[in-house]
Amino acid sequence: MTSRLERNKKQRNKIVKDVVSEKTKRISIKVIKILFKIFLVLLIIYLLIRYVGTSGLVVREYMKEYDNLPEEFNGLKIVQISDLNYNSKTLDIKKLQRIVRKVNILKPDIVVFTGDLIYGEIDNKEISKLTKELSKINVTLNKYSVTGKNDNKNTQIILDNAGFINIDNSYDLIFKDGNTPILITGFTKDLKLDKSFEIFKDGELSNIFTIGIMHNPDLIKDINDYHKLDLALAGYTLNGLIRIPKVGGIFNYNCDYFEEYYNIDDTDLYVSNGAGTREYPYRLFNHPSISLFRIKKSD
Helix, strand or coil: CHHHHHHHHHHHHHHHHHHHHHHHHHHHHHHHHHHHHHHHHHHHHHHHHHHHCCCCCEEEEEEEEECCCCHHHCCEEEEEECCCCEECCCECHHHHHHHHHHHHHHCCCEEEECCCCECCCCCHHHHHHHHHHHHCCCCCCEEEECCCCCCCHHHHHHHHHCCEEECCCCEEEECCCCCCCEEEEEECCCCCHHHHCHHHCCCCCCCCCEEEEECCHHHHHHHHHHCCCCEEEECCCHHHCEEECCCEECCCCCCCCCCCEEEECCEEEEECCCCCCCCCCCCECCCCEEEEEEEEECC
C-alpha cells in the first residue's frame, strides 16, 4: 500500500514538474520573442538614425519680400551653408563635393557660411582638399563667413583661401548694378555690436536692408536690442538633430531658438539644420541640408 502511495506521489510530482516546466518554457519563449522584437525595433531605429537620416542633401528653399530692398536686388539669391563639422566619421570630401555641386547648380549671388567647418584636428592634406573644394563655389557677388563654436585657426585659413570674407563682428556693403547697397553684418559669441553696426554711428543709411549672419541663433535678442535686422541666418542647433513628428527637435543645445524659423520683432530668423552632424553621424527625420533664400522687393 505504501509503495503504491509513493508511486502515485511520484507520478503526481512528475506531472506537476512537467506542467511547471512546460509553463516556464512557454514563458521563456514569450520573453525571447518580446526581447527579439525590441531588438529589431532598436536595430531599425539605429539604421534610420545612422544611415537613412544622414543620407542625401536637401535644399530648403524660402522666398521673402521686403519693402526696403533696393530694386537692383530684386530676385537676390542667397545660399546658406552651415555646420559641416568635417571629419572622416561624419562628413568626408565626397559629401563636401556633392554640397559644392548642389550650391553651384543653384547659381547664388551670395553664399554665407554660418560656422563649424571642422570637427577636431585635420592634417595639411585635408586642409588642402577642403580649400580646393570650397574655392569651387561660384557666386555673382561675394562669399561670407562667421566663426562657429568648433572652428579654429585652420578654419579661417581654409575659408580665407577659398575666397570667403570673414565678417566676425564686422560688416560689408554690397552693391549690384546701382548706387544703393544692402548691408551684411556678422556676429560671434563675444558680441561687438558697435563694430558690427559701425556704419550707423553717424545716423546714415538707417533704412538700409540688413542681413545678419551668426552661428548661435540666441544672439538675436541682444542684436535686435541694439539694431534691428531684416533677415538673420544662424546655425549651431541642427534643428534638434533628432526630430520626432509633431514633437520637434530633441536636442536644443541650450538654445531658445533651435527650430527652423522664428519671427522676432519683425526680423526673420532662419536656423539651418546643417549639412553635417556632430561627433557622431546620427540624424532622424532631419536630413542634411543647405538653404536657398530668394529675396524680392515688395510690390
